[in-house]
Amino acid sequence: MFSFLKNFDGIPHNNSTLEAHAELIFEMTRDSAVQLRQKGKVDVADDVTLEYLGSVHVQKGVIDLHFKVFKEAMLSTIKKAVEEKWSEELGCAWAIAYDELAAAIKKAMGW
Template sequence: MGGMSEKQEALVKESWEVMKHNIPDLSLRFFTLILEIAPPAKNMFSFLKDTDEIPQNNPKLKAHAVKVFKMTCESAIQLREKGEVVVADTTLKWLGSVHLQKGVIDPHFEVVKEALLRTVKEATGEKWSEEMNGAWAEAYDQLATAIKNEMHAEA
């Protein structure tokens, strides 16, 4: 799979640098979009299962949003440095089993991708570009592939 140019890596890093200063809004928006795109996804998340509203200040909600964004950003860096996404073996095994156990299936990764790209677009405003979008998409896809492969290996 393809690597990432310095420009692409920089676009991902710069946008994450801005977004990470507003984690409460970012994570709320991200989950709102996930549930807009796929309402049934709600039941997989422990912190959403029994509520009608997305909780405003939930640490688990924030943790998942931050993990997805941060790991995608790290993937962009690895793709530029090494030409591939490298997740530590133990981390990957853990990620594979957590998601399997929660009932996550491959199409859910497309839902989260769409929500991630839309969150980036809204958060970066006039700084947003097709190239920035493409770089986030590529980094996410390769990370998601690593997790999905692990899930398939464990299933």
């Protein structure tokens, strides 16, 4: 799924590249939620353009399934992290924010 794990077998533990990528996606999803609430639409951070994100995802061969798999993994991770604070409303909010971000990236990919 991730090009930097291409030659890796097993569960990637303590992989700094993977951790940095996951953190970036989490931050962008969080920012998307804030933007949706404030502006009703998603923009990316000033230091990254949608065109760039789209081109990188095309270059790396990202397919729709990758977005779906990551979304489920992210939601599961958040659910475990917040434990008793988890609710359907919270899960829905994160899912909507991720879906909007993913849709913007897919559009930039030419889908």
